[in-house]
Amino acid sequence: MTAFDKHQVACFRFVRCDFAADTGVARLVYAFDHGPEMVETITVPGAPFNLSPERAAAVQRALQLLHLIAGVSYYKAGVPDTVAIEGYAIDAETAALVESIYLHGLGEFAYRNGLNLRGRFRLPVAGEVSPAPTLGLQSHALVAIGGGKDSLVSIEALRRAGVDETVTWIGGSQLIRACAERTGLPTLNLGRALAPELFELNRQGAWNGHIPVTAVNSAIMVLAALLRGVDQVVFSNERSASYGSQIPGTGEVNHQWSKGWAFEQAFGRHVQRYVAADLLYYSLLRPMSELAVARQFAKTDFYDAHFSSCNRNFHILGERPVNRWCGVCPKCHFVFLALAPFMSKARLVRIFGRNLLDDLDQAGGFDALLEFQDHKPFECVGEGKESRAAMATLASRPDWKEDALVKRFCNEILPQLDLAELALEPMLELQGEHRIPAALWERVREDFAA
Structure with missing residues (x-):
């Protein structure tokens, strides 16, 4: 050749x-x-x-x-x-x-x-x-x-x-x-x-x-x-x-x-x-934000020991599944952050094997998700405003607010943000165009909104 x-x-x-x-x-x-x-x-x-x-x-x-x-x-x-x-x-x-x-x-x-x-x-x-x-x-x-x-x-x-x-x-x-x-x-x-x-x-x-x-x-x-x-x-x-x-x-x-x-x-x-x-x-999920999907997923623990969004486990030349979550890639960071407002801390730490938000070495990765001093990673992760809303929600919860990265968010990042844009509820609303068949949408809309 x-x-x-x-x-x-x-x-x-x-x-x-x-x-x-x-x-x-x-x-x-x-x-x-x-x-x-x-x-x-x-x-x-x-x-x-x-x-x-x-x-x-x-x-x-x-x-x-x-x-x-x-x-x-x-x-x-x-x-x-x-x-x-x-x-x-x-x-x-x-x-x-x-x-x-x-x-x-x-x-x-x-x-x-x-x-x-x-x-x-x-x-x-x-x-x-x-x-x-x-x-x-x-x-x-x-x-x-x-x-x-x-x-x-x-x-x-x-x-x-x-x-x-x-x-x-x-x-x-x-x-x-x-x-x-x-x-x-x-x-x-x-x-x-x-x-x-x-x-x-x-x-x-x-x-x-x-x-x-x-x-x-x-x-x-x-x-x-x-x-x-x-x-x-x-x-x-x-x-x-x-x-x-x-x-x-x-x-x-x-x-x-x-x-x-x-x-x-x-x-x-x-x-x-x-x-x-x-x-x-x-x-089927087009009208939902990533946070709304996370909330829906958290309603059952049936897949906790089986699912993985960590891209380091999926590679064109074969898998390298040492663990289902590497804990350091943008997908691990985002999924951990997105699920945190909707499930118990004990359950989330059990899924990932450790608390990613209590590790200052991970600050750069989470900063990128928050679009703080960096742009959103080239990964399938949610919008910066979703990450900021999720982090702000954790900052108000006793079981999360003492963790290293949540505390850092409160001290260094939160003062620079518009508090009106950090509300979680508006991000959970179903909205926007989609191609879901009308009869099916009527059935699933109620399910997703619950």
């Missing part, structure tokens, strides 16, 4: 994609210039799939959309100015959606690498679009689970609302599997194997960094839903996900853009219009 020079790459090619109904394996093929093909595979259990012509056509549309979105993992290695699609043509609407995903979903990647991607990724438009047919899909939800508190809140809310659901995850995480099995619901483990050539390119100095993985996972689950003939793909992204880090001199950069409302709205609308009219894509 010729050495890869990211500065000399001229073209990124979407070579082809195919799906074998007898094995349930999709192949997504990419290449740079005339270099070797990079083949990613997606495996959907349940083969062989017997598809009507209409559903097979929808599967092909979903496969092409997945091919385009998943290509972001490979395109970013060279970020060339020219992009080619071989084997099929796309319309202007599809091109606009995918271009938006690459531009905004690679925002953190571009910022960290000092790149300007605006106007750089442009897809060739050659096809016409046809409205998607109604396929007669059965009423059933594939619910994404990531092992953290949010998806478990969704799963239990759907259970109480009487929605048939299958708990679904992508990849080989044993932590997520254990969490999924704890639900007692049907499970579906989708396989994703990245092309090994990508890791070789990274070793040779390719551009590297964060990608919009939720966008990729969403497209994988839409394909799986069509193959299984079900009508809902459900994620658990809350209102807070729409707000990024405010970087001085740069503006907003959102680490979790593909968990935000702009992506959900555009992707969900596109799937219904152009893939399958009766396939619904939505986040």
